[in-house]
Amino acid sequence: xxxxxxxxxxxxxxxxxxxxxxxxxxxxxxxxxxxxxxxxxxxxxxxxxxxxxxxxxxxxxxxxxxxxxxxxxxxxxxxxxxxxxxxxxxxxxxxxxxxxxxxxxxxxxxxxxxxxxxxxxxxxxxxxxxxxxxxxxxxxxxxxxxxxxxxxxxxxxxxxxxxxxxxxxxxxxxxxxxxxxxxxxxxxxxxxxxxxxxxxxxxxxxxxxxxxxxxxxxxxxxxxxxxxxxxxxxxxxxxxxxxxxxxxxxxxxxxxxxxxxxxxxxxxxxxxxxxxxxxxxxxxxxxxxxxxxxxxxxxxxxxxxxxxxxxxxxxxxxxxxxxxxxxxxxxxxxxxxxxxxxxxxxxxxxxxxxxxxxxxxxxxxxxxxxxxxxxxxxxxxxxxxxxxxxxxxxxxxxxxxxxxxxxxxxxxxxxxxxxxxxxxxxxxxxxxxxxxxxxxxxxxxxxxxxxxxxxxxxxxxxxxxxxxxxxxxxxxxxxxxxxxxxxxxxxxxxxxxxxxxxxxxxxxxxxxxxxxxxxxxxxxxxxxxxxxxxxxxxxxxxxxxxxxxxxxxxxxxxxxxxxxxxxxxxxxxxxxx
Amino acid sequence: xxxxxxxxxxxxxxxxxxxxxxxxxxxxxxxxxxxxxxxxxxxxxxxxxxxxxxxxxxxxxxxxxxxxxxxxxxxxxxxxxxxxxxxxxxxxxxxxxxxxxxxxxxxxxxxxxxxxxxxxxxxxxxxxxxxxxxxxxxxxxxxxxxxxxxxxxxxxxxxxxxxxxxxxxxxxxxxxxxxxxxxxxxxxxxxxxxxxxxxxxxxxxxxxxxxxxxxxxxxxxxxxxxxxxxxxxxxxxxxxxxxxxxxxxxxxxxxxxxxxxxxxxxxxxxxxxxxxxxxxxxxxxxxxxxxxxxxxxxxxx
Numbered sequence: 025x026x027x028x029x030x031x032x033x034x035x036x037x038x039x040x041x042x043x044x045x046x047x048x049x050x051x052x053x054x055x056x057x058x059x060x061x062x063x064x065x066x067x068x069x070x071x072x073x074x075x076x077x078x079x080x081x082x083x084x085x086x087x088x089x090x091x092x093x094x095x096x097x098x099x100x101x102x103x104x105x106x107x108x109x110x111x112x113x114x115x116x117x118x119x120x121x122x123x124x125x126x127x128x129x130x131x132x133x134x135x136x137x138x139x140x141x142x143x144x145x146x147x148x149x150x151x152x153x154x155x156x157x158x159x160x161x162x163x164x165x166x167x168x169x170x171x172x173x174x175x176x177x178x179x180x181x182x183x184x185x186x187x188x189x190x191x192x193x194x195x196x197x198x199x200x201x202x203x204x205x206x207x208x209x210x211x212x213x214x215x216x217x218x219x220x221x222x223x224x225x226x227x228x229x230x231x232x233x234x235x236x237x238x239x240x241x242x243x244x245x246x247x248x249x250x251x252x253x254x255x256x257x258x259x260x261x262x263x264x265x266x267x268x269x270x271x272x273x274x275x276x277x278x279x280x281x282x283x284x285x286x287x288x289x290x291x292x293x294x295x296x297x298x299x300x301x302x303x304x305x306x307x308x309x310x311x312x313x314x315x316x317x318x319x320x321x322x323x324x325x326x327x328x329x330x331x332x333x334x335x336x337x338x339x340x341x342x343x344x345x346x347x348x349x350x351x352x353x354x355x356x357x358x359x360x361x362x363x364x365x366x367x368x369x370x371x372x373x374x375x376x377x378x379x380x381x382x383x384x385x386x387x388x389x390x391x392x393x394x395x396x397x398x399x400x401x402x403x404x405x406x407x408x409x410x411x412x413x414x415x416x417x418x419x420x421x422x423x424x425x426x427x428x429x430x431x432x433x434x435x436x437x438x439x440x441x442x443x444x445x446x447x448x449x450x451x452x453x454x455x456x457x458x459x460x461x462x463x464x465x466x467x468x469x470x471x472x473x474x475x476x477x478x479x480x481x482x483x484x485x486x487x488x489x490x491x492x493x494x495x496x497x498x499x500x501x502x503x504x505x506x507x508x509x510x511x512x513x514x515x516x517x518x519x520x521x522x523x524x525x526x527x528x529x530x531x532x533x534x535x536x537x538x539x540x541x542x543x544x545x546x547x548x549x550x551x552x553x554x555x556x557x558x559x560x561x562x563x564x565x566x567x568x569x570x571x572x573x574x575x576x577x578x579x580x581x582x583x584x585x586x587x588x589x590x591x592x593x594x595x596x597x598x599x600x601x
Numbered sequence: 602x603x604x605x606x607x608x609x610x611x612x613x614x615x616x617x618x619x620x621x622x623x624x625x626x627x628x629x630x631x632x633x634x635x636x637x638x639x640x641x642x643x644x645x646x647x648x649x650x651x652x653x654x655x656x657x658x659x660x661x662x663x664x665x666x667x668x669x670x671x672x673x674x675x676x677x678x679x680x681x682x683x684x685x686x687x688x689x690x691x692x693x694x695x696x697x698x699x700x701x702x703x704x705x706x707x708x709x710x711x712x713x714x715x716x717x718x719x720x721x722x723x724x725x726x727x728x729x730x731x732x733x734x735x736x737x738x739x740x741x742x743x744x745x746x747x748x749x750x751x752x753x754x755x756x757x758x759x760x761x762x763x764x765x766x767x768x769x770x771x772x773x774x775x776x777x778x779x780x781x782x783x784x785x786x787x788x789x790x791x792x793x794x795x796x797x798x799x800x801x802x803x804x805x806x807x808x809x810x811x812x813x814x815x816x817x818x819x820x821x822x823x824x825x826x827x828x829x830x831x832x833x834x835x836x837x838x839x840x841x842x843x844x845x846x847x848x849x850x851x852x853x854x855x856x857x858x859x860x861x862x863x864x865x866x867x868x869x870x871x872x873x874x875x876x877x878x879x880x881x882x883x884x885x886x887x888x889x890x891x892x893x894x895x896x897x898x899x900x901x902x
Contacts, residue, residue, distance in 0.1 A: 052902070218901040228897060234888035237692060256897065260886050262691060262877040267717040271684040274677065278657070278688020281675055282696065283884040286688070304678050394898065397891045432884070433673040433689065433696050436652040441621075441667045441674035444660070452668065453676070456626045 027080035028165055028208045029088035032154070033105055034097030037069045043095075043154040044075030049179070050162065051079045052219045052391045054171045055212025059084035060219075060389035061585060066244075066327045072100050079165060081210055085514035087388065089589035092208070093164055095157045096122055114164055114207065116157050135160065135203050142197045147190035155191050159198025166209035169199045218392050222359040222385040222507075225395070226315065227252035229363030230287055231261055232400055235313070237279040237286040239264040239272040244327050245383040246289045246317040269294035273301030273314065280310045281442065283432035285367045289315030292334045293324065299341045302376055306346030308442040309420070309428065309475065311370030311405070313363070317381035320583040329583025330383035332506060333557035336564065338378050339535050347373060347426075347478040350535035352380040352506030354492075358532060359385065360395045369486075371405035373478045374427060380534075382556070384585040385507035406430060411437030418449040422470055426477030446471060479536050489538045491531045491545060498527030500599060502591065503553045503574060505531040505562045512554055514588025519595060526595065534565060543570040552595055553577040556586065617651050619644050621671040626662065632783030632809030632820075633663050633730050639781070639789040640666070640699070640728065646790075647797055649697050656699045657686040659706035662737045663730035663809065666701035680711030683718045686725050694872045694882045697797060700727040705735045708744040708764050719773035719802045723871045726796040726803045729766065732811035733818045740814035747855065750817055766806045767863050768847035771840065777803035778843065778864040782827050783810060784820050785860075792862065801870050808860070823858070826850075830861030837865045 030047065034040045044060060051058045059078045065071040078088040090110035096102055096117040102124060109115070113132050117124060118139040127134060137160055139153035146152065162172055176191045198204070220228075227249050230238070238253040238261065240246065253263035266272040272288040279286040290298060295316045305312045318334045320326035332352075339350050349369055353359040359381070366377040408429045411417065419440035421428040428449075431438035445455035448467050458464040483489055493501075495516065502512045509530040519526045529546065531537075546566065553563040553574040558581045563574045578594040580586060619641055627633045644654060654672035658664035660679035667674030673696075677685045682700045690698040707715055707729045718725065734752060735741040741754035745766065749758040770778045777799040781789035789807060796803030808827070810820050836842060843864035850858040872878045880886055 216902060218898060220901040224901065228894065231897070232889060232891075232894045236883045236886060237688070239688070257876050259893070259897065260877065260880065260889065262875065262883055264691065266684065267713050270681065271687075271714055271717070274681040274684035275688035275691070277677075278675070278685040278690075279692035279883070280688075281685075282655075282689045282692035284692035286692070300678055301681065304681075308675070395894075397894050402888060433655045433693065434652055434884075436650070439652055439671055439673050441656075441670075441676060443676040444678055445676065452623055453665075456665070457624075 025080060025082040026208065026210050027078055027084065027088065028092045028210060029076055029078045029090065030093040030095065030161055030165070031074050031076040031091040031105065031108070032095040032097070033072070033074040033101035035069070035100070036064070036067060036071045036073055038097045039151060039154050040073050040075050040097065043158055044077055046175070047077050047158055047161065048219045048389060050167060050172050050175050051077070052217045053175050054167050055214040055216065056080065056167070056210060056391070057082060057084050057217070058219055058389065058391045059087050061087040061384070062387060064328050072104055074105070079210060081212065084390070086511040086587045087585070089587045093161055095161060097154070099123065102126060116160050118153065137198060137201055139198070143194055146193040146197060149190070152190060152194040155194040156198035159195030160201055160204045162195070163199045163204045164207045166206050166211065169196055215393070218394060219389050220356065220392070221248070221387050221389045222353070222356050222381055223248040223317070223387070224252060225356045225359040226353070226363040226379065226381065228395065229360035230313070230367070231256065231259070232397060233364035233367045234285045234402060235261065235287050235367060236284040237262050237264065237276065239266050239275045239286070239288045240290060241266055241269045241272055241294055243291045243294045245319055245386040246291050246294070246315060246381070248386065249289045249315060269297040270301060273298040273312070274304070276312050277301060277305050277308065277310050280312050281308070287313040287315065289317065291317050291319050292321050292337070295334070295338065295341070303342035303344060303346065304444050305376045306342065306348065307444050309374040310442070311367070311374050313366045313370055313377050313379065315379045315381060317383065317386045319383045320581070326583040328383070330585055331556050331581060331583065332382055332508065333561065333581070335380065335505070335534070335561040338380060339565070346475055347375040347482070348535065349373070349375065349377045349482070349533070350380060351377065351533045352531065353385065354506060354509035354530055354532050356390045356392055357395065361399070362532065364400050368401065368403040369482070372403055372427070373482050374405060374430060375478060380506055382507050388585070407432070408438060409435050416450050419451050420447060420449045420471065420474070422449060422474050425481040426474050427481065428474070483536050483538055489533045489536050490541045491529050493527060493529050493545060495525070495527030499525045499550065500595070501527045501529045501549050501551045502595065503529045503551045503562065503566070505534060505555070508554050508556060508586055511586040511588045511591055515591035515595060518588050518592035522596065524596070524599060531562060534562070537565070537569045539569045542566070543572065546570060546572050551576070552598055554586070554591055556580050616645055619651055619670055619672060621669055623668040625665045625669050627665070628813050630812040631662070632732060632807070632811070633666070635783035635786040635789065636663070636728060636730055636807055636809055637666065637669055639786045639793055640701070641670070642790040643793040643797060647794060653695060654697045654699065655689050656701060657682045657689065658700070659702040659711065661703040661706045663701060663703040664706060680706050680709070681714070682706065683711060683714035683725070683727065687718050687721070687723050690723055690725055691871070691883065693884045694878055698725050699797065700725055702729060703736070704729060704731040704733065704743045704745045708766055712744070712764070715769065716773040719770050719775035719804070721871045722774060722776055722801045722868055724800050724802070726793070726805070728793060728805045728807060730807050730809040731766065732809050732815055733763070734811050734815040736811045736814055747817065752814070765847055765851065766804070768844060770804045771843055771847065771864050774802070775804050776801035776866045776868050779804070779862045780806045780808070780860045782808045782823055782860050784824055788829070788860070795862065799865065801868055826855060826858045827860045828857060830859050830863065833859070835859070835861070837862045840864060840866070
């Protein structure tokens with residue numbers, strides 16, 4: 025496998041993100057694999073932002089540990105990024121703006137590129153300077169300029185010939201500049217891939233499985249789901265920006281009660297506001313999907329950085345007990361798959377399904393071959409539309425599997441009142457006049473047991489509530505949930521190259537968990553728990569469910585994403601202890 | 602046609618039974634009984650098919666309202682009936698969605714939702730049983746308790762300015778703003794009917810006396826003070842005049858309290874403006890085909 029990590033660095037407003045997006049498009053059009061991750065701050069102008077794009081001839085599992093090609097757009101780019109430069113890294117900079125005295129010219133390849141002058145010369149527009157740098161980077165990587173030209177034509181064709189022409193000119197000037205030559209020669213396989221992030225994958229999965237309503241209050245890193253639904257409003261989905269997250273989840277419950285597949289999403293802070301509504305969905309037995317994309321906490325924390333510290337919170341949020349499903353996708357592809365499954369599970373078990381994303385999974389971009397749309401099936405669960413017997417409809421009928429028939433407003437004769445108070449089979453309250461009398465105590469018990477029985481039913485009927493083992497015969501196992509599984513896969517390869525046989529035990533569906541099967545899978549294995557939090561929350565869940573204590577942990581809570589290298593080096597230390 | 606909005610003359614001959622037989626929890630003499638009767642009369646007279654009616658409530662004495670009705674209903678969370686109701690309506694525009702709750706629910710903990718759903722002009726009818734007290738929690742001050750009101754939480758008299766619900770609703774963008782009094786259920790029924798028939802966000806603030814915990818704002822107290830806007834030459838299409846009337850009670854130190862229709866405006870509703878809903882109610886829209894999904898995927902190549 026050959027790969028190169030390009031990091032474009034500047035301030036907000038320098039066009040770092042759009043330049044990165046352009047490079048990703050060119051690489052994927054060329055049949056290459058990409059993995060992109062952005063570093064940015066909670067600031068609109070200024071700050072120090074970077075976009076690292078790793079490009080390879082093989083599937084990638086992280087954005088890479090260091091920088092092979094640095095495109096420096098300001099002086100800070102040198103100062104703050106020099107410690108990340110790999111040996112022999114290429115540094116592309118504009119000598120009219122940036123001094124590179126602090127870099128050792130014998131260790132790095134310093135490439136003077138008068139980006140600004142060239143930009144002004146070919147277009148009169150200083151913004152074109154990034155394109156000049158991209159052109160140079162393409163030469164170093166080994167991507168032919170003709171691919172770039174095609175991408176520009178398809179991307180900016182609408183904006184007119186002049187825009188296309190000046191972009192092409194700017195890039196080719198960079199490509200052909202003095203001191204620029206092919207270094208990496210990474211060749212694509214000719215297969216055109218898609219490039220997208222986890223939130224996009226999740227949104228497409230939800231859309232494809234019939235999610236019609238998405239409510240949210242803007243919050244990083246979940247906002248891009250709202251943006252996706254807003255951008256596709258003319259494709260039969262309704263985005264609803266609400267006054268707060270309380271309204272978001274309650275509107276979602278309303279929409280789901282009326283029969284629409286409905287979802288809301290937020291980050292930890294907003295989820296804190298949603299908690300009461302989550303309990304409402306549990307009590308009304310309304311199927312909703314809730315996305316919680318975690319960022320560094322507590323409180324406002326580091327709004328633009330990643331973490332996995334909300335697991336126990338999401339698993340236990342709300343007063344009282346009710347069935348719920350908690351799932352953390354382990355890749356971009358799985359973000360799609362799980363979003364599409366989530367609506368079936370919610371409908372089948374009439375309970376909330378919580379999808380745990382995190383900033384890293386929500387925002388990093390990967391090239392993918394595509395999604396398996398054929399695998400999508402639609403199961404709306406026990407829905408009744410016609411009245412079949414006399415008497416009032418029992419929406420909360422006590423059943424063996426705990427699942428009761430559900431009707432939607434508009435269906436004649438199947439009217440019922442859904443109550444947040446404890447209720448009988450019809451939905452009539454037992455909380456007010458009758459609480460505490462014998463018959464009501466019996467109803468309470470039966471109704472609560474009915475709801476909770478759905479947990480048993482789902483464990484019995486679904487085979488998904490177990491972890492996944494990769495490399496069964498390994499000597500050691502990295503234990504992960506959600507996004508951390510991605511760099512763990514790279515870590516396994518790195519450790520293999522050092523002669524260590526590692527596998528992965530990864531969790532996507534975490535609540536409920538099949539205790540016996542999980543215990544059997546984990547039994548007797550040498551495990552290292554890898555999580556982006558301080559307390560090792562997954563390890564606690566494992567302990568709670570299986571009694572198995574994982575003694576070794578690699579924990580990270582600095583807000584930066586794990587890389588394969590960082591996990592591998594820590595694992596190596598643990599093994600050598 | 603099942604997808605049409607109600608009109609006053611539709612199905613009037615065929616009276617449906619909207620009563621479920623479930624008894625509400627209210628104290629004898631509670632103003633909420635009048636609201637139940639008025640709402641019952643309103644939906645019966647309009648002649649909507651009862652399976653198309655969804656009554657959404659919050660938590661509090663008055664939020665028991667859906668249960669005596671044999672329609673669909675959701676008894677939701679304290680202060681959250683409006684977002685739940687809005688969600689129902691946005692998902693299925695064919696439904697008649699009625700919100701019922703109290704002053705603590707709608708003007709206290711949930712007041713933000715009042716402002717935003719009024720602003721959206723979502724076609725809901727929101728009935729607030731305003732008794733100027735927290736009843737179900739046994740008598741604390743509410744956002745509409747008058748200055749000086751002695752309650753369990755304000756034993757030395759409330760010192761906070763009471764909220765002005767009609768003024769808030771009008772300024773937030775509600776397009777049908779009325780006030781009723783439980784002492785006059787026939788008048789109230791007409792106002793509720795008007796609200797249901799109105800396309801847009803309708804609010805009916807109802808003085809609904811709490812006979813147990815509010816010894817100040819009693820039936821008699823209101824009877825001595827209320828007068829009807831309809832008989833006083835008020836023009837409900839005049840927004841400025843509607844605001845003036847909204848402040849009349851406060852400015853006369855509660856000597857003159859107007860009831861009736863303060864404000865009514867014809868304005869496009871959220872559903873009429875929303876792009877997605879131009880293709881019909883959300884619940885009736887087809888799930889995407891693989892081809893449609895693949896077309897979207899092209900954006901990412």
